[in-house]
Amino acid sequence: MKKIYILLxxxxxxxxxxxxxxxxxxxxxxxxxFTDNPDSIPAxxxxxxxxxxxxxxxxxxQSDNSGTVSDKKETLYGGKTVQAWxxxxxxxxxxxxxxxxxxxxLIQEQQATRRQRILFTRISDxxxxxxxxxxxxxxxxxxxxxxxxxxxxxxxxxxxxxxERLFTN
Numbered sequence: 227m228k229k230i231y232i233l234l235x236x237x238x239x240x241x242x243x244x245x246x247x248x249x250x251x252x253x254x255x256x257x258x259x260f261t262d263n264p265d266s267i268p269a270x271x272x273x274x275x276x277x278x279x280x281x282x283x284x285x286x287x288q289s290d291n292s293g294t295v296s297d298k299k300e301t302l303y304g305g306k307t308v309q310a311w312x313x314x315x316x317x318x319x320x321x322x323x324x325x326x327x328x329x330x331x332l333i334q335e336q337q338a339t340r341r342q343r344i345l346f347t348r349i350s351d352x353x354x355x356x357x358x359x360x361x362x363x364x365x366x367x368x369x370x371x372x373x374x375x376x377x378x379x380x381x382x383x384x385x386x387x388x389x390e391r392l393f394t395n
Contacts, residue, residue: 251275304386311383315393322372329365
């Protein structure tokens with residue numbers, strides 16, 4: 227009977243904790259993983275895992291990568307933050323710019339090859355000119371697809387409730 231009183235006293239004095247630790251890590255594929263059990267973190271990611279605390283009444287949390295939770299809660303649009311949408315857009319723009327730079331370099335090479343006087347005397351020059359034409363066709367298609375991907379991304383962002391002005395350069 228004495229043990230029961232002690233147990234009840236302990237339960238009353240030490241109420242259940244309304245906090246729990248959430249562990250986060252990013253795997254080799256770039257996927258962010260979460261768990262409340264540190265033993266379930268693969269050994270090779272344990273050193274990189276961050277601890278985040280969450281209150282029972284709080285269903286969302288933000289980490290500042292220091293292992294603490296900030297009070298700032300970001301609104302999600304289609305499951306992404308505004309910054310994630312911007313980052314995705316910037317990556318698509320960089321990809322497009324890289325494709326356009328490759329296209330411009332091919333145009334310059336084509337023009338330089340055409341200027342050569344010996345263009346039609348060497349077979350290798352004619353073959354290279356044909357190869358450049360094929361590469362230009364391919365790059366044109368890649369640029370078209372990249373522009374379509376950007377427009378699709380903007381449409382998805384608009385459907386998620388974001389203003390298109392966020393994606394102006």
